[in-house]
Amino acid sequence: MKTSFIMNASARYVLWACVLLSLFVLLRGHNEPGGGFIGGLIGALGFVFHALARGAGATRAVLRLQPLTWAGIGLLCGILAGLPAMLLFGEPFLTQQWLGTTPIGTTVLFDLGVYLVVLGFALAFVLPFMEA
């Protein structure tokens, strides 16, 4: 695929900017607009841009794992987030728990799971069509 010099050069920075932005959106999501779904999509957009510029092979190298594997890890996180309530506190599955009075709790893990599933899912669809 023929791409412009500017795209090629900027791809890496755009990618990391997008990933950083997506993580920021993910983490602030509980209090401001944002969250796992949007975060995951923004992250995916960064990787899609990278693939457009450098080809899917390069993007896969950056990803290290298959998109589906990331998505699988995400689903696992979502399930794991629901377990403490059931195993430790005798409450129904997915009743979220917090560390004392801090805002850090199982919701973060759950939202991270959503983020990873959405990221992996979008890339699993797009990347194969970016391949030469």
Next chain:
Amino acid sequence: MNWILALIPCLALLAVPAVALGLRARPALAPALALLPATLFGLILLLPLGATFRVDWLSSFGIGFAFRLDGLSQLMALLITGIGTGIFLFSGSYMTSYPKQHRFMAVLTLFMAAMLGAVLADDLIVLFIFWELTSLASFMLIGFEAHKPAARRAAQQGLLVTVSGGLAMLAGILLLGTAAGTFTISEILANRAVLATHAFTPWIIVLVAMGCFAKSAQWPLHMWLPNAMAAPTPVSAYLHSATMVKLGVYLLARLNPAFQEWALWQGLLTGAGTLTMLTGAILALRERDLKRKLAWSTVVALGTLVTLIGLEEPLAATAAVVFLLVHALYKASLFLVAGILDKKAGTRDALMLRGLGRHMPLTAIAALLAALSMAGAPGFIGYMAKDLLFTVQLGVPGLLPVVALLVNAAMVVVAGVVAVRPFFGKPMEMEREAKDPGFTMLAAPLTLAILGLVFGLAPALISVNLVEPAAAAILGEPTGIALGDKQATEIVYYLSLVVLVLGVIAFLAWTRLQPRLAAQTWLDDYGPDAAYGSLLRSVSLISGAVTRRVQTGSLRFYIGATVVLMFGGTLVLLVAGGGLGLPSADPLPLPHQAVLVGLVIAGAVAACRLQMLFAQVMAAAVVGFGVGILFLTLGAADLAFTQFTVETIAIVLLVAILARLPFRELDARRREEHRRDGAIAIGAGVVGFLTLLAVLSVPFDTQMPDWMGAAAWPEAKGRNVVNVILVDFRALDTLGEIAVLLIAALAATVLLRRARGK
């Protein structure tokens, strides 16, 4: 102790996989499997009558795993495990020549478990589940030799008939549970006064009877039973004579105390029973295949039992119990003998089997003893059964006494043809000389036949412990009849002699009688079996015609038909329900919102009107982003961002795919197709618009958003309520949704790999 009750079916059920795996590894162990029913037999004897066990299951519906052992279920359970012991021993040897013997034994074990569950259950729903499980096991066993078309047809027929009946019965059970307020059988029977006046009761009687008639092969649903003889012989002996076909009789007997005073119940049972007896007797005389002949006589026996339950007389209950026991003993024995003859002499044709007695003396003894019990010879328990039967049946006004006499004479003929004729006379020609089989195959038929004599000589063995409790359960009160007391009056005695003489004469003339009966082909051409065939044929014809009409293969047709039906139906409901209206409280749009809506509408129209595909894609993108901005102005910031990113990724993907395909051709619809599709689409849009307006005209309850807003921070420590809903309030939904995403991605990946592979 009572937990043993629940253990009995569970133990058998748990044994199924062990049997399948164990016997595949060591087929030689098959006869040892008889220890399982023998152990269960012992366990049942250990339990006191009246033992109950209950674990709640669906307690809000009053349904539980309730089990109860009373006289009737004890009799059935002992028959199932006792005869089962013999059958398992027999099959261990008989089935060695069949491939997949381990599977056969596993299904047989499954059947025994289901059967025990059905007769021990004290809950109608649990009983129904086990009941259907026996139908399934029967299906698999009839169709065991699936390479034979006759076996396949018989298996399908048996399943269709019994399961259709079962469905009717389920409806009856649900009505019964509703009427009585409980599904527990013992409670229903205890509160039977409720049913005496309930409006549902006639329906319950008819529906439950349909299920029982199908299971117990009553006219006109009897045709599946003779056809089921396509199964290997142990199955015929066990399922289709001794136990499973008695399940319908069992349930009728079980519920008899609740319904016995209803004329409908009595009429239905005696009517169907009498017709069944008559049909079975005539067709039994006509048949020359040993197994099918025995099957017709089983049909007769089942008809007799159903008739007896329908008669409102204490003696009838005792007669039913004794006859049930007697029939199970001699019929299982005779079936096994037929199996032995089939195997050793190479045929089941009653006209060809001759003079085998000197080669197979032990088999002959078993056959003769069983036949004497069947014919009701003095000294045998069969004599007592016949005595009771005649006394009851001859006391009834109407046709029944005449039918009973003729049918009993026919049964003498069957006994003679099956058990006497093959062993006497001029020896038939055979390739190999037949001889008695080994112990494992002889044990069951001999024991069962001898028991018929033992019980006949010493009725006290079973009178108080077995027969009376069972008869009392059918009647709903003690019968006060002791087995072995002479019931018959003089006239009954002489009539039974007449029957015997008549039977023997007919037996001697049978070789000439049979061809004449067989020539009456109209019996086949217009019978229920033929009706079943035409029914199935017409079902496939009608469904074929409907499919051809509806399943055109055109995606456009499917979408169009769905849309027209869905929105047309909605329009009818909307207008008929007077649901048209305008939004109840509608804030005025801000100017930029109105402009945005106009932009999106323009994009949608352009997406339809533009000719070039890429231009259409861009128009669709305008719609997507426009909707995103609209979300933003409506205070849905999260949605707007999601929409923007999704639209971007979707367009990238769409362009990447379209670039690889020759998707550039114009829409190939003809002008009139465009018009018609456009009309359908606009119509649907108008209906959708009106429907949404109608929805919006209903005043809105803000309870839900108010609660969520109030709970988000204190309970879920989040200020973005949308996100709190996603990760906390409705987290399980979200988990389901991300699982769906993962599955979609997985499916797409597989699809891509396969398409690439080409």
Next chain:
Amino acid sequence: MEFLLALLFGVLLSAAIYLLMARSLARSILGLLLLGNAANIAIIASGRVLGWAPPLVAPGANALVADASNPLPQALVLTAIVISFGLTAYVMVLSWAVWRGKGTVDTEALRVAEPRGLPAADPRDAAEAETLAADLLPTRTGAR
């Protein structure tokens, strides 16, 4: 505003159905995209336009800001957007696979499962039908 949203829903629905019924799978995909948007508009509208502000809880407060919109339909639509993308993307991949396998995306030409003409046109079907018919005949009771 709710009236306008209902109107928008109607228009998007019409356009979506018109495109879905096109003979080319490519246009059907566009129809699906529009249909997803139409459904989302309908969900948002049925949650009513309660206000123009995002449904947030202000720091220090324990309830939604004044003039907040309804959060529940937004949460539903948020997942619906992603899910309908999943559906559309899957159909895109499917159309691509169909093209690879069949060489056409004209829906009128894709009649592999239900070809034109009678179902029994296939000789294997005819043989099967005959076997079935034989299976359905009643068993002769008198015969051997």
